[in-house]
Every structure is written in C-alpha cells, then in structure tokens.
Amino acid sequence: MSAGTASKPHLTRETIVAFLGDIFERRGGEEYLGEPVTMAEHMLQGAHFAEKAGEREEVIVAALLHDIGHFTSEFGTFSMADTQDRHHEDAGAEVLAPFFPSLVTDCVKYHVAAKRYLCATRPAYFKRLSEASVHSLKLQGGPMNDGEVAEFEKNPNLADIIKVRHYDEAGKQAGLQTRPFSHYAPMVQRVVDAHCGG
Ligand code: FE
Numbered sequence: 001m002s003a004g005t006a007s008k009p010h011l012t013r014e015t016i017v018a019f020l021g022d023i024f025e026r027r028g029g030e031e032y033l034g035e036p037v038t039m040a041e042h043m044l045q046g047a048h049f050a051e052k053a054g055e056r057e058e059v060i061v062a063a064l065l066h067d068i069g070h071f072t073s074e075f076g077t078f079s080m081a082d083t084q085d086r087h088h089e090d091a092g093a094e095v096l097a098p099f100f101p102s103l104v105t106d107c108v109k110y111h112v113a114a115k116r117y118l119c120a121t122r123p124a125y126f127k128r129l130s131e132a133s134v135h136s137l138k139l140q141g142g143p144m145n146d147g148e149v150a151e152f153e154k155n156p157n158l159a160d161i162i163k164v165r166h167y168d169e170a171g172k173q174a175g176l177q178t179r180p181f182s183h184y185a186p187m188v189q190r191v192v193d194a195h196c197g198g
Pocket of ligand 1: 066
C-alpha cells in the first residue's frame with residue numbers, strides 16, 4: 001500500500017452495518033466544518049428528527065448515513081491528490097449502493113443537489129441555511145437553473161430526497177441529545193436485508 005491510500009475494504013451484507021458503526025465510533029467525533037456539532041451528532045440528529053416525524057425506515061437510515069461520504073478515506077478511494085470532501089455525496093452513495101435500495105442511495109447522492117434545488121424553487125429556504133451551508137452552496141454551483149430543476153424533478157425519489165435534506169438542515173443543534181448508532185443498527189440491517197433478499 002502506498003502512502004496516502006487505503007486498501008478497499010471487502011464489504012458484505014453481513015459486515016456493512018458494523019463497518020458503518022465503526023466509522024461513527026472512531027471518526028464521529030470529528031468536526032463538522034463550521035457547524036456546532038460533530039459529524040456523528042449531525043447524522044444522528046438527522047436520523048432523530050426523521051424518526052420523530054414517523055418516517056419510513058429507509059428515510060431514517062438515509063438521514064443517518066447521508067454524510068458518510070465525508071469519510072471517503074475509509075472506503076479505499078482516498079488519495080493524497082484528492083481535494084478534501086469534494087463530491088462526498090457521490091463517494092457515500094457509491095459505498096452504500098451494493099447494499100441499500102435506490103431510495104437510500106439517491107437521498108445520499110443528491111442531498112447537495114437538493115439544497116441547490118430548494119434554493120432555486122423555494123426562496124424562503126435559503127434563509128434557513130447555516131452560514132457554512134451558504135458558503136458551500138457557492139462551491140457546489142449555487143442555485144439550480146431551470147434546466148437542472150426540470151431534470152432533478154424527474155427523480156422518482158424526489159420527495160424523500162427533499163425530506164432528507166430538511167433533516168440534514170435540522171441536525172445542526174448544539175447539545176441536542178440523541179440515541180447512539182447502536183440504536184439504529186438493527187434498522188439499518190433490516191433495510192440491507194430487505195434489499196439484498198431477506
Ligand atoms: Fe449533512
């Protein structure tokens with residue numbers, strides 16, 4: 001293994017949940033740049049709000065895992081030439097894709113696009129963004145243009161993608177207590193098993 005690269009972990013439906021839990025455990029304390037919560041707090045808060053709203057398990061799991069791509073170095077895809085955190089949504093969706101339904105992977109893959117979509121279509125939404133989120137919006141291409149909006153609206157999972165985006169925004173509250181990853185692990189496994197065939 002050369003310096004700056006990680007070997008690609010061999011993941012199966014039996015190991016994927018432990019793999020994800022281990023990332024929360026070891027890396028979850030890392031700062032979520034510009035926000036008053038850690039990465040784990042942010043994702044657990046997203047899941048907390050989805051669960052509280054009575055969402056389906058796939059949506060709760062999507063909220064829980066939406067930013068997992070921030071830990072790309074865990075996926076064996078990281079190299080020193082990478083620009084940090086660039087396209088984390090694609091990296092996250094890619095590692096989840098073999099094990100999760102498209103509803104989950106689309107919510108992960110398009111949570112950044114959803115912000116650009118909402119800024120273009122719902123002017124009031126922009127005011128709700130955190131300072132860090134406004135800053136990253138610029139780097140992500142700003143609000144969508146009309147063509148991008150029309151294209152985005154073709155996604156059959158649009159409604160759930162938007163929901164997860166709102167849980168993402170909600171999950172930035174300093175000091176809010178949530179349940180740990182272990183609370184969600186059986187639910188994550190159920191979603192994996194349903195997708196991978198019982
Ligand atoms: Fe997020």
